[in-house]
Amino acid sequence: MGYRIAIVGATGNVGREMLNILDERQFPVNEIVALASRKSQGTEISFGDKTLKTKDLEQFDFAGWDIALFAIGSEATKVHAPRAAKAGCVVIDNSSLYRYDNDVPLIVPEVNPQAIHGYDKKNIIANPNCSTAQMVVALKPLHDRATIKRVVVSTYQSVSGAGKDGIDELWDQTKSIYNPTDSKPPRQFTKQIAFNVIPHIDVFMDSGETKEEWKMVVETKKIVDPKIKVTATCVRVPVFVGHCEAINIEFEDHLDEDEARDILREAPGIMVVDKREDGGYVTPIECVGDFATYISRIRQDSTIDNGLNLWCVSDNLRKGAALNAVQIAELLGREVLKKG
Structure with a gap:
């Protein structure tokens, strides 16, 4: 016995990854449908050894379907997610639309699985921002041990976080060099991304921070602990896939770097690669296509009483988006729907 699953936005990068991961993890699928905009209707998409033809989202009836994984923008989600939820199909949404709604749980299964039981207020579950997802996986086991007071994070985010257009722009500009x-002037990004870094992701807010930075603050508080203070600087870098983060953590209690390393080694969803030698750390190239969040460069911060530094790397199309959504679906199946 399995589930009837709809992939909304199946022709995009994240939608395709969702299909790959559902197959790789052998999610109990009884029936699956690929949905996209009308202009993409009929596009062929792979799901394991099967080929799916996309159907028109506008005309699709969600009645009788168990779970819909949404990987479309907020504007389209605003129209179709409530429609699916009202039809009795549980929506797992990858956009930012519902993340800050008090009646919608925001979930990273390794961190706050208990929040799944709040899904029924709107029949919608939110998937966090890609940069937040990998960071909180690393923070939670350390917070449970020593209580985090403050986090200072700088991100190094790949162009795939901006979708296919971001990938194409880096590729085209690199060739044009x-x-x-x-010449390939900037279109997707505010400045040339090839051979450059841009300290600007999403729109600027009145506070001077960008919305991407604001998202990391608000989402970490909602997922882990509202008492944690977070400040972020988010930077776009000329990497195709894989987000990196340099994280500085201040704790209430002392946490030795060796104990922190042991805690992270035992934590779900994490792989520790931390050798103090040339190449003894993980970079984006090594994490592409993997499920894990990788942690390296774990070391004491001697400038504060209870501080640690670490380096965090993950495939943003997987843990940052598609994998986390599928993990939420798995959690929903185990804890609530129980068909699989």
Whole structure:
């Protein structure tokens, strides 16, 4: 016995990853449908050894379907997620639309699985921002041991976080560097991304922080603990896939770096690669296609009483988006729907 699953936005990067991960993890699927905009209707999408033809989202009836994994923008989600939820289909949404709604749980299964039981207020569950998801996986086991007071994080986020257009822009600009007659001015990003870094993701807010930075603050508080103080600087870097984060953590209690390393080794969803030698750490290239959040460079911060530094790397299309959504579906199946 399995579930009837709808993938909404199946032709996009995240939608395709959702299909791959459902197959890889052998999610109990009884029936699956790929949905996209009308212009993509009929596009063929792979699901394991099967080929799905996308159907028109506008005309689709969600009645009788168990779970819908949404990987479309907030505007389209605003129209179709309530429609699916009203039809009795539980929505797991990857956009930012519902993340800050008090009646919608925001879930990272390794961190706050108990929040799944709040799904029934709106029949919607929110998936966090990609940069938040990997960070809280690392923070939670350390918080349980020593109580985190403050986090200072700088992110190094790949262009795939901006979708296919972001990937294409980096590729085209990189080629144009070697062919000056074929100039590729910025379109997806505010400045040239090839051979450059841009300290600007999403829109600027009145406070001076960008919305991406604000998301990390608010989402960490909602998922882990509202008492944690967070400040973030989010930077786009010329990497195709994989987000990196340099995280500085201040605790209420002392936590030795060796104990922190042991705690993280035992924590769900984490792989520790931390050798103090050339190459003894993880970079984005090594994490692509993997489920784990990798932690390296664990060390004491001698400038404060109870501080640690660490380096955190993850495939943003997986843990930052598609994998986390599928893990939520698995959790929902185990704890609530119980069909699988």
